[in-house]
Amino acid sequence: MRHDGGVTEPDAPTTGWGILSTGHIASVLAKDLALLPDEATLVAVGSRSADKAAAFAAEYGVRRSHGSYEELAADPDVDVVYVASPHNDHFPSAKLCLEGGQAVLVEKPLTVAPAQAEELLALAQERGLFVMEAMWTRTHPLIRHAAELVASGELGDVRHVDAQFGFAFDGPDSHRLLDPAQAGGAILDAGVYPVHAVNLFLGEPEDVLGYGTAASTGVDDHAAALLTYPATSDRPAATASVLCTLRAGLPNRLAVYCTKGRVMFDDFYLRPAELTVWRDGTDAPEELLASWPGGGYTFEAQEVMRCLRAGEVESPLVPWADTLAVSRTLSRWQDAVGAPARTGA
Template identity: 70%
Template sequence: MSRHDARIRWGILSTGHIASVLTRDLALLPDEAEVVAVGSRSLDKAQRFAAEHQIPRAYGSYAELAADPEVDVIYVASTHNDHLGSARLCLEAGKAVLVEKPLTVSATETEELIELAGEQGLFLMEALWSRTNPLLRQAAQIVQSGELGAIRHVNASFGFAFRGDESHRLLDPDQAGGAIFDLGVYPVHGVNLFLGEPSELYGFGTLAPTGVEAHAAALLTFAATESRPPATASIACSLEADLPFRLEVLCTDGSLRFDNFLLPSELTLTRGIGPDANKETLVTQWPGGGYTFEIGEVNRCLRAGELESPLVPWRDTLAVARTLDRWLLSIFPPLDPELVD
């Protein structure tokens, strides 16, 4: 699909908090995008959402939204356990899809969805907004240039002390709750951006009363490549403690650090080692909630007829899904070890 001269027409699937945030940011780009429809499993919720955001059409089912001929791309903002089914529904209806992170809840499901998008010739992207932020992209370019030397270690964490009810989706196993899918996906993507997929993963986690992981950490190792020696990374996520939203890339000739890599406004860049090191602070700004970069990338890809974004490519989404599988497996090992490949 290519719409060079017209605004990209968006549909919103589900009416939760994140759907509202992205819809408000879409409204900040009136020259390139418009929200024309919203779908929910409840017509009343869809109508209330439509009234709040001035959306012309509201549907009481996801299928009706997917069938709307005036929709170019659908943002799937439902709970994790629903991502595969709803995204498949939209792709089979001929719609491009942006799916809230994680794309699905397993590498197998992720591969299935990517294959379907390829077969249908339709755009698909995991909504990992941090990877579209200009400052994080600039950091990746700096490291890739080699000016900081070889990467030796990456450290990334994201956590907060959740005090809500056990019935909340964050702690509900039926909705694929837990710290890793909601929070850990960000550190894994952060590490992936700089080092790719790990060779080995050694994980640890503790469980909430509902049985989902409430706190998790892992050490990742990376084999040497033609461009760098072996490297390591440490990641952590938590629903029990306020962990820093930090990403650090430590290299042989310098380092860089984000104190909030989810929505980075500042990057501390250190060139050199020891007392002679030179520190520089790079800054950026964003409109609204910070989702305009992600929205703009989707719009660009659709106008260019691209099936995947180079900023969040399918190979990285699939690599992250495999890493999340391994992290979860380190916390929830199978009863029968022979079931592990």
């Protein structure tokens, strides 16, 4: 059942999904959608290769395959398209789908440059169509609980947030992570997670002081930054530190330090199962547990479908303003470490 203007009929039994591209991340979402048979139907997959699309459809039980992105964007039974192509393709493919009347969930980062993000969201606003950056961590119940707890003021004012994500990559220079033509680099691929995490608790920084190194291909392969936040009428001045790398395994920790306590995640990116809350004056922390079904994308997919049923063009969990703020911060971080210019910057 096709929606019009970003609205899915409230009595629709399931949401029809299309997947654009057939790489690893597309397969993870396909598997997770299969865990939601009462809510989601994987209607179509699109690839620039008809053979790859057909093979993906056969493997994951997709109803039909398309040998071009244009055909997928025009499929009348698709309610939302998951754009799972490499970073450099997010903007043109998401734009293609929006112009075809399709709602889109776009793999992070939404685009490789702020100007592209602004154009894409302006088009969605004009067409009344749903768009969400696929920042799956922001839809996880534990991370949402941590954000609500900190926002309540129960732990006092936020003074510092520390977030990191990194791994040791030993693949070839032609891999998308190191290929400048595919918008490779640590900041866009890994850094988007800690910046989004910091944004959730502090918003957009005033200053971005960044440092880093470059791979032989010229893209950033290791980067750190200090983000600063001036005092406002609602809170004191605060700072944040972010780290991303393709050269070393990191604990991928997220910690929020407040004046009356702190919240901490280990492996906040890798499907966090535990949130630790320390309150000043207590001898032991509070530990909250949760589980991730499948590959971890079910919460994200359910939020997309909830928004479509409600006729919402953006999710309050991953709002457009935050996606734009993160895009600007990533761009400033890249500039600070001397990363190559991005098309559309």
